[in-house]
Amino acid sequence: MNLTRDLERARVEIERHAREFGLDFFPTIFELVDHDELNEVAAFGGFPTRYPHWRFGMEFDRLQKGYRYGLSKIYELVINNDPCYAYLMKSNSLVDQKLVMAHVYGHCDFFKNNVYFAHTDRRMVDRMANHGTILRKLMERHGVGEVETFLDRCLALDNLIDPHAAALRREPAASRGPRSAGEGGAGGPRAVEREGEPAASAPGRLPAKGYMDRYVNPGRFLDSQRKREEERLERQGRFPARPCRDVLKFLLDHAPLKRWQQEVLSLVREEAYYFAPQAQTKIMNEGWASYWHSTIMTRRVLRDSEVIDFADHHAGTLATSPGRLNPYKLGIELYRSIEERWDKGRHGREWTECESLEERRRFDRRLGEGRAKIFEVRRLHSDVTFVDTFLDQDFCDAQKMYVYRTDPRTGRPEIASRDHRLVKEQLLFGLSNSGQPIVEVVDGNHDNRGELRLAHRFEGLELDLKFAGETLRMVEALWGRPVCIESKVDGKGVLLRCAKGEVATQELAPSGATDRDGSDGR
């Protein structure tokens, strides 16, 4: 820490207030740096000791130009680590620094307490430095060009991870075999036909006395159990057994890579997982930090002479522009609305069933639970669940939110609706999987020729085909055999295939499942 006396005094004060408000954060270390240094650290994604790669240089170039022409300026930079590192720009005025410090404590609290960050490595600064050392050594041994080219390929795929993997297990721990304890009752006809299966039992049938059987094992339940069982059997012949969203992991486990290549791929994957929660909680995280800088500054820290500057910068941070959504603004307003609703008890049945407009306006149960509620929200939610749970019509109206569409006639965007359900749907659409397409490995031995088959889970938006083709090339270079991806264009299924660097597109049969008939087990 290299703060000046004034700044250190301000920091101590702000930290005290933050703790009094109930924020709970890692020790936070502030560094005072000039703009060159700040841009450098920012270009490295916050880690001054990262591995060498040209894209950091590109980012630095962009930041430097933006700064030099007065177009953009970084105010704060904070790293999820224990201790938290935060950077302050030397040239900022004292009131800016205070605002940033209060903001940073908000972020730190969020990093420490939000469940989506629970799996992240809190010693990431050290780990990044290790990654840097590893890559530098590899570059020394294998040549900069070769390692860098491989790194580029890995980075092209670094969005193909499974952001929820840390929280749930997709593969069952042990094979949950069919329960064969069931008595009586003929199994489904198809189950009997299968070889090596205990013919007598319907899959999934629970043990029950004859007269209770109808209730314990209703037909629908048996059907669903049978279906699951069929799927399981069908999967047995497949590789991977079920579609695998963590494409990087699949490549790591099964692609013919050299050891150093595995090392590189695994560290790229590790970093991708580290950064994933930040994309999953952008609105929440920025909203939370803004809520706290505003609260701490306006209630405790601001001096009279600083009010105007603070208001100016605060407003700048929260400014909205037409057709674009500011995560700071949406986040802070949602927290405030939650706080108000829980303070006044405006939730639950009593509130939703209250029809009288006048009553709604005066609705106040004086519960004062708002603060506690937002602390709970910041612990449990991600952007998707946050917006899904708390965005209602009142909020949309108050915030003047709308959905816009491009009018096909004029080609100009127009407001299509202000209905909160549509707004929410549209918002969630963009937030799901952090705005990235979901791509899975469906077959690691496609056509029984060792080819890799990926699938884009189509949800309404098409892939950029040119880019998809280029990405496929990268995948092919890793996989060593031709690769393909199925997706949809204009409502029709297509298969993009890349063999020896040549990308070809072919249409798929409408059902999309015909390819897999072979493994049906008949």
Added chain:
Amino acid sequence: MTRRIERDRTRFRDIVRGRIKQDLKRFVSQGEMFGRKGKDLISIPLPGIELPHFRFGDNKKEGVGQGDGEPEPGAGQAGEQPGEHALEVEVPLEELAALLGEELELPCIQPKGKSELVAPVGRYVGIRRTGPESLRHAKRTLRAALRRQLIAGTFDPADPCIVPIRADRHYRSWKEKAAPESSAAVIYMMDVSGSMGKEQKEIVRVEAFWINAWLKSQYKSLEIRWIVHDAAAREVDEATFFHLRESGGTKISSAYELCAQLMREKFPAEAWNVYPFHFSDGDNWSGRDTERCVELLQKELLPGSNAFCYGQVRSAYGSGQFKKDLDAALGKDERLITSDIPDRDGILASIKAFLGKGR
């Protein structure tokens, strides 16, 4: 030591310029950033490389907005009316100069070793894992080796033999103190006699601009003086230099005398890197005057300057005799560089001839 990021930045620029990693060349996009300079919008070039990803195409025509009013078409879409602001492309001059330097393979200029100019002082302040062998830090290296052997359990106190491997090596690293500036002066002389037409002056203008750009990238401060001459010489400002149309005879020695005087009074050779440039169509008044020029060059101009450059612009009226005379009298002196500029396409070759020696 330079910033860690500079290495990445250099590499990025090299890729953009297609010098390394050709396979990435097709992902280079010529982006731009919009800035404001007074009333005008300026475009700041911002090349980028976008690694391919699986991502959504651009078929999303809807979104969520917040606030008053209608959404506006994005910046990427064409507006209905032509822009009211002039759109200038702003390329930083240093980048232009670097491009020029690369294109012409100009060597970086070695400033003259002047007694006043203190060489940049490096101080050893840090330790690095990489470096030249001559800077190997023996103690640290051995310590690292010992540590490794202790961890690996291969160290035997009875036989304390430490064998460093490559990974153990540590090197001293240094920080450079800001070097005192080396300063340069450029003196442009142009013949504005009747035989130099508009086209000839334009050529001189373009060439002088590029030479300026290059020299500015090489020296922190650059003094520029402008001299025009016909039968008599005088010092003028930049605008006059480029736009003056004089007529009359040509007495080159007048310019050289003024130049020599300037160098004596303002730019003594001990403290300055001086670059006189002279452009003319090569039609001097008399042979006697040419002799006087050669004498001035030998006695004052050449000893006092890094390089004296004479560019001869071909014109319909000029005889081009002056260059021949110079080459004959002083051709062996490598401080004198002469070049012939037949037309606009000859500018680059001429710049290369002038600056290609890195003096």
